[in-house]
Amino acid sequence: MAGPTLRDVAKRANVSIRTVSNVVNGYAPVSDELRTRVQAALDELDYRPNLIARNLKQGRTGxxxxxxxxxxxxxxxxxxxxxxxxxxxxxxxxxxxxxxxxxxxxxxxxxxxxxxxxxxxxxxxxxxxxxxxxxxxxxxxxxxxxxxxxxxxxxxxxxxDNVAAAREATAHLLDLGRRRVAAIGDQPYANGETAQLRTAGYRQAHARAGLEVDEELVVTTPHFHRRLGAEAMERLLALPEPPDAVFCYNDLLALGAIRALTRAGRRVPDDVAVVGVDDIEEGQYSTPSLTTIAPDxxxxxxxxxxxxxxxxxxxxxxxxxxxxxxxxxxxxxxxx
Amino acid sequence: MAGPTLRDVAKRANVSIRTVSNVVNGYAPVSDELRTRVQAALDELDYRPNLIARNLKQGRTGxxxxxxxxxxxxxxxxxxxxxxxxxxxxxxxxxxxxxxxxxxxxxxxxxxxxxxxxxxxxxxxxxxxxxxxxxxxxxxxxxxxxxxxxxxxxxxxxxxDNVAAAREATAHLLDLGRRRVAAIGDQPYANGETAQLRTAGYRQAHARAGLEVDEELVVTTPHFHRRLGAEAMERLLALPEPPDAVFCYNDLLALGAIRALTRAGRRVPDDVAVVGVDDIEEGQYSTPSLTTIAPDxxxxxxxxxxxxxxxxxxxxxxxxxxxxxxxxxxxxxxxx
DNA sequence: TGGGGGTTCTGCAACGATGCAGACATCATG
DNA sequence: CATGATGTCTGCATCGTTGCAGAACCCCCA
Missing domain, CATH: 3.40.50.2300 (Response regulator)
Incomplete structure (x- = not known):
């Protein structure tokens, strides 16, 4: 199992280990004659450097x-x-x-x-x-x-810039004339910083437009999967005054939400407009295709x-x- | 940057390197007294074993x-x-x-x-x-x-079993009464073995149903992406006699095909039924959701x-x- | 002929860990 | 008390490679 080492090659070519190493690494000057002899031995034995050893010596692994x-x-x-x-x-x-x-x-x-x-x-x-x-x-x-x-x-x-991204996404929906814009994906607890930044942006957009946020429309989800997006959307649709747009904190939530909407017979975007975040390739091919914030x-x-x-x-x-x-x-x- | 080694710990605890190693690995019997002393030194220096060295010695990397x-x-x-x-x-x-x-x-x-x-x-x-x-x-x-x-x-x-899988997918479409079942994803050239097996299954299903394969309906794609699925579908739709069902060699092709169909105003599955392979999660949430062959x-x-x-x-x-x-x-x- | 300078090549030590054999102390047993 | 078994602990060699310093050789020119 274990392959040949520099030592084996050296023995075969009748040179020192060090010289073989030099040939392998193209280092120090090695005469053409020796170089070809060593190279032949390398080829015959099909030598492969042991990277573990090399790494140990060099202190880095690549x-x-x-x-x-x-x-x-x-x-x-x-x-x-x-x-x-x-x-x-x-x-x-x-x-x-x-x-x-x-x-x-x-x-x-x-x-x-x-x-x-x-x-x-x-x-x-x-x-x-x-x-x-x-x-x-x-x-x-x-x-x-x-x-x-x-x-x-x-x-x-x-x-x-998560705040700006969320603000722009929300502003886009408000600019379309939507007035009940929901947010799916808040995480108002420890380690939910990213989500919180997006919620902040969502609020900023409302503030700048001189609008109030209806807290009922801000939905918390413990993570960002399709299923939770669909569930959150269902809950929003059950409200007395359901939203006419949704800003989802990532594309999976958005795709889940769209799925829930079409299943419920709502048209996207006519009845409810949807925006996501991430620009995953899937969103280009979904029906309808997905408006999104694309980070580079x-x-x-x-x-x-x-x-x-x-x-x-x-x-x-x-x-x-x-x-x-x-x-x-x-x-x-x-x-x- | 480089962390403490066994040597450093040994020096601090005033024992041999070997004993430190034994404590770290819980190996040989070490007296409680020494063990605690060494442990203290380990903690103080925040020792971490160098896995490269360990790997070199043991000949495996994990x-x-x-x-x-x-x-x-x-x-x-x-x-x-x-x-x-x-x-x-x-x-x-x-x-x-x-x-x-x-x-x-x-x-x-x-x-x-x-x-x-x-x-x-x-x-x-x-x-x-x-x-x-x-x-x-x-x-x-x-x-x-x-x-x-x-x-x-x-x-x-x-x-x-790719042949069986493709056969079952195709048979499913034939069982629905579809008679012009297309195949998207053939690769009739070197290293396209998987695709070729699926084409074989597609043909088997036709043969068993006593049907001819219309070669026009078998579309080659160099790889299995959404875009190629959409393009292939568009070409199929342009035929004088377009298909009423499609077996796609993976789910991405299928999702691309569905996208092309809805864009062209065809209903899925009413006008054209679609089957994919892979059972990726995306297919559960697409509109319509995707019938597929699910490998385990x-x-x-x-x-x-x-x-x-x-x-x-x-x-x-x-x-x-x-x-x-x-x-x-x-x-x-x-x-x- | 001798010494300086360059080119080739080599041996030794080291990276940080573990396997092995053995040193040393302790203790029980005949 | 001698013997051996047991329990702790240690030093040396080693994994396969590369850095370093220097050895050996050649050539050239004074």
């Missing part, structure tokens, strides 16, 4: 870890794709792990026996554990946070990876707060 | 790699989730990489300088490179193939990981050909 709550949530899958791409351009590979939003799993990740020491850096997506806790367990390896707002930043952090995922991934690379290569810069652009993409679910 | 063409294709994302789960139950973590179906990327993965030596095993999903080539570059580490049919198996292989992804992942673990732990069993169950799930796109 791997970073990307930790997301759920890999099969399209936003994270699409983000993962971009991260893998960005990392590759730095010669890095990415270990993807999912925590199911489970705080224990996350703690484990940062704990003593964690495999985190195998990675040169960590990209963490929205966390169940608090900023406090993260800081106290702070690992020895560089960390960049994605999309979760951690206050008084002790970590590098990349995200879009490629940019998020690139900036996050760049920042992480900077931290890995020792630039002990102060934690950076990076805001990536977003834009409203109007599709059928509001434009009819 | 990591496997999962290689898929595209991580943001829902089927692969959902599969990845299951694989990560299954691997975790064996104490393994999973590196996910994507190749974009790019043969060069795959060759690189298997090539000399590949990072594959960092992993105890490899799970490979449908490949752009041929079975031949894979075999010739066969790595030194155990490999299990997922969902791609490699003939005269030299590798472990886990998949559903959890089972695929578990069997694949189990098989890989077996191979890693040295059981040099003959390559196993594992067939996992699938079933037809009827939803609105055919049941109206």
């Amino acid at each position: 791997m970073i870890a990307l930790v997301v709550p759920e890999l099969d949530v399209p936003y994270f899958a699409e983000l993962a794709r971009e991260v893998i791409k960005a990392a590759r351009s730095h010669g890095y590979v990415v270990m993807v792990d999912q925590t199911d939003g489970d705080g224990d799993r996350e703690r484990e990740l940062l704990g003593r026996e964690s495999r985190a020491t195998m990675f040169d850096g960590l990209l963490l997506s929205p966390l169940a554990i608090s900023a406090e806790e993260l800081r106290s367990r702070a690992n020895r390896i560089p960390v960049v946070l994605l999309g979760e707002h951690i206050f008084n930043g002790s970590f590098h952090h990349v995200a879009m 995922k490629g940019e998020i991934a690139r900036r996050a990876v760049d920042t992480l690379m900077g931290a890995i290569n020792g630039s002990a810069a102060a934690p950076s707060e990076i805001v990536v652009p977003h834009r409203l993409i109007v599709r059928e679910s509001t434009a009819g | 990591m496997i790699a999962l290689v898929v063409p595209e991580l943001d294709v829902p089927y692969f994302a959902e599969l990845a989730r299951e694989v990560i789960k299954a691997a975790r139950s064996h104490g393994y973590v999973v590196m996910v990489d994507q190749t974009d179906g790019d043969g060069d990327r795959e060759r690189e993965l298997l090539g000399r300088e590949s990072r594959a030596t960092m992993f105890d095993g490899l799970l490979l999903s449908p490949l752009a490179i041929s079975a031949e080539e894979l075999r010739s570059r066969a790595n030194r580490i155990p490999v299990v193939l997922l969902g791609e049919h490699i003939f005269n198996g030299s590798f472990h292989h886990v998949a559903m 992804k959890g089972e695929i992942a578990r069997r694949a990981v189990d098989t890989l673990m077996g191979a890693i732990n040295g059981s040099a069993a003959a390559p196993s050909e594992i067939v996992v169950p699938h079933r037809l799930i009827v939803r609105e796109s055919t049941a109206g």
Whole structure:
């Protein structure tokens, strides 16, 4: 099972281990004659460098870890794709792990026996554990946070402007003349920062338009899945005065809401207009297609990876707060 | 940056390195007195074992790699989730990489300088490179193939029965009384084995029903994305005699096809019934919801990981050909 | 002929951990 | 008291690689 080592190659080519290493790495000057002899031995034995050993010696692995709550949530899958791409351009590979939003799993990740020491850096997506806790367990390896707002930043952090995004989405609905705009996805409790920022934006839009928010229309959901979007929509439809528009805190909620609406016989957008957030590909092909706030995922991934690379290569810069652009993409679910 | 090592802890606790190691691993008998002293030192220095070093010594990393063409294709994302789960139950973590179906990327993965030596095993999903080539570059580490049919198996292989699955999907449409059933997704060329198996099943269903296949209705698509499903459907609709049903080789194609149909003003399933393959979650929430062939992804992942673990732990069993169950799930796109 | 400078090549130590054999002390037993 | 068994603890070698310093050799020119 175990392959040939430098030693085996050296023996066969009748040279020192070090010389073989030099040939493999193209390092020091090696005469053509020896080089071809060594190369022949390498080929004959089909030598492959043992990266573990190389890593141990060099103190880096060329791997970073990307930790997301759920890999099969399209936003994270699409983000993962971009991260893998960005990392590759730095010669890095990415270990993807999912925590199911489970705080224990996350703690484990940062704990003593964690495999985190195998990675040169960590990209963490929205966390169940608090900023406090993260800081106290702070690992020895560089960390960049994605999309979760951690206050008084002790970590590098990349995200879009959630307040502005939510404000624009809501304003778009108000501009269409809708007056009962619901919000699905609030999380008014610890670690629900992202959702809270979006709620803040939703309120700002109302305030700027001189409108009151009907608190009945702000629905809390513990997470952002299709099913919860559908359920929340059903509850809203059961109100005496149901909404004529909904701002959903992500696209999955929005698609679930649309599903509930069509099942209930309401037309989208005629009866109820719907906006989501994330711009997952699915929203381009749904019926109706989905108006959404599109964060620049490629940019998020690139900036996050760049920042992480900077931290890995020792630039002990102060934690950076990076805001990536977003834009409203109007599709059928509001434009009819 | 570099954390404390066993040596540092040993120095602080005034014991040998070996004893610290024993405490860390709970190995040999260590007296309570020393144990507490060492433990204190471990805590004070916040020691974390260097896994690279441990791995080098032990010859295994506790990591496997999962290689898929595209991580943001829902089927692969959902599969990845299951694989990560299954691997975790064996104490393994999973590196996910994507190749974009790019043969060069795959060759690189298997090539000399590949990072594959960092992993105890490899799970490979449908490949752009041929079975031949894979075999010739066969790595030194155990490999299990997922969902791609490699003939005269030299590798472990886990998949559903593609012919049967396609036959059942097509039969379902024929049973509904549809007589012009199209197929979207054929790939009648090298490395299109999976697609070819599905086409075979499609033909079998026709043959068993005593019907001819209209070759005009069999559409080739180079890959399985929503856009191509929509385009293929548009072409089919432009035929003098358009189909009254479509069997799509995966759910994304089907969702794209549905999109094209509704845009063209056709009703699904009344005018055209649609079936997909994969049972991605999106199909439960689309409008209409999607009838599909559901492979048991959890089972695929578990069997694949189990098989890989077996191979890693040295059981040099003959390559196993594992067939996992699938079933037809009827939803609105055919049941109206 | 001898010494400076360059080119090739090599051995040793080290990365941080664990396997192994053995040192040392303690204790029970005949 | 000698013997051996047992329980703790330690040092050395090792995993496969690379950094470093220097050895060996060649060439050139004074």
